[in-house]
Amino acid sequence: MNGTSIEIKKQQVENAAIYKLSPFKALSDEQMRLKEKIITFCKENVKNSTPTVLVIHGDAGTGKSVLLNAVFYELQTLSRNKVDDPLYHTNNRFIVNHPEMLKLYKNISEDLPYFRKKDFERPTSFINQMHKQGETADIVLIDEAHLLLTKSDKYNRFYQENHLEEMIKLSKVVIIVFDEKQMLKMKSYWDKQKLFEIIDQYPNTSFHLTNQFRIKADQDVIEWIEQFVQKRILPLPQKQDFDFQIFDDPVKMYRTIKERNATHQLSRIVATYDYPYKLDGKDYFVQEKNFKLRWDRYQPNAKYAWAERADTIDEVGSVYTVQGFDLNYVGVILGPSVSYDEEHDQIRINSDKYEDQAAFILRKDVKNPEAIKEQIILNSINVLMTRGVHGLYIYPSDATLRKKLLSLSRINGQ
Incomplete structure (x- = not known):
């Protein structure tokens, strides 16, 4: 050899x-x-x-x-x-x-x-x-x-x-x-x-444990993600080896992920649970502007995990699919539950638009369930955004959030 x-x-x-x-x-x-x-x-x-x-x-x-x-x-x-x-x-x-x-x-x-x-x-x-x-x-x-x-x-x-x-x-x-x-x-x-x-x-x-090993990026990337899931939007990280991009087109983001997967493997599209999905054996889709891709198919008997199977490059992973896994590049679709409050300059979470209602089954011993619902969505965003070792791509479905992040991209020279 x-x-x-x-x-x-x-x-x-x-x-x-x-x-x-x-x-x-x-x-x-x-x-x-x-x-x-x-x-x-x-x-x-x-x-x-x-x-x-x-x-x-x-x-x-x-x-x-x-x-x-x-x-x-x-x-x-x-x-x-x-x-x-x-x-x-x-x-x-x-x-x-x-x-x-x-x-x-x-x-x-x-x-x-x-x-x-x-x-x-x-x-x-x-x-x-x-x-x-x-x-x-x-x-x-x-x-x-x-x-x-x-x-x-x-x-x-x-x-x-x-x-x-x-x-x-x-x-x-x-x-x-x-x-x-x-x-x-x-x-x-x-x-x-x-x-x-x-x-x-x-x-x-x-x-x-305090040292970050998964994300091979400067501290400003880690800080940007940490602040985002606390509903604060910082200026975008400086250009560096870690590939951080905001996309205005989910098709272009998907195309980029497929290119990264061809050269680096373990690159996938994921999304917040804002699109209908049921465990009934049928196919369900994540649909955005000019974009339609199947949610990950539930395959409990498959030998290999979703992130390892070659066919899943043609699927969108959920937080349950990728939690605990390292990907080389991850493309995150932020669905309709994640928007931007222009007046207060912060992320707004609308739990009514979150499709994973099984996550919200109420229990008598939990106080302030609305706050916990919001935290569940923010936690899911944190999981999705921290999968990529070498790159994080983001497409916001909400127009106001997309406009805000793209304006930061222009300021940052992306």
């Missing part, structure tokens, strides 16, 4: 979604130090009679999932291969309440000697299995804990009141990753106060 072929192969591997969560991916000094602390924490507490909890906080893109997978691989290596280690023969599980990410983790496990597919589960399956067998796990790692249910869901066979609370009861050590900015549904409504109400019943400790 010549040098050019080796470089092409290297790029193909590094652009695969499976590589981006590999337990062998190099960790930063911050991640490595925390990994060592977590392993020590597990060894010190796995024999205790009372459950202990460790929480990892961090914004999107701070490397929480890749760290957690690296920790889990070391735990399973010690459990299955190190006879003289305190963690030998421990019964450990990795939990994620996200079907697309679960596919990715299971696919990663296929080629690694100390992983098994059965090590990776959805929370309800884990809880029901443990109750049925009358067992407990030793160490449970929970990725994307902000997606855990905080009320019963009989449709999905969860009969208790809180996923996390039940899993702590069924474990000796629980390691969780949590980001309240990624809460997307009323039935999984979380904030830090609610989280600590549960974990403060047990010995616990917390750590924070």
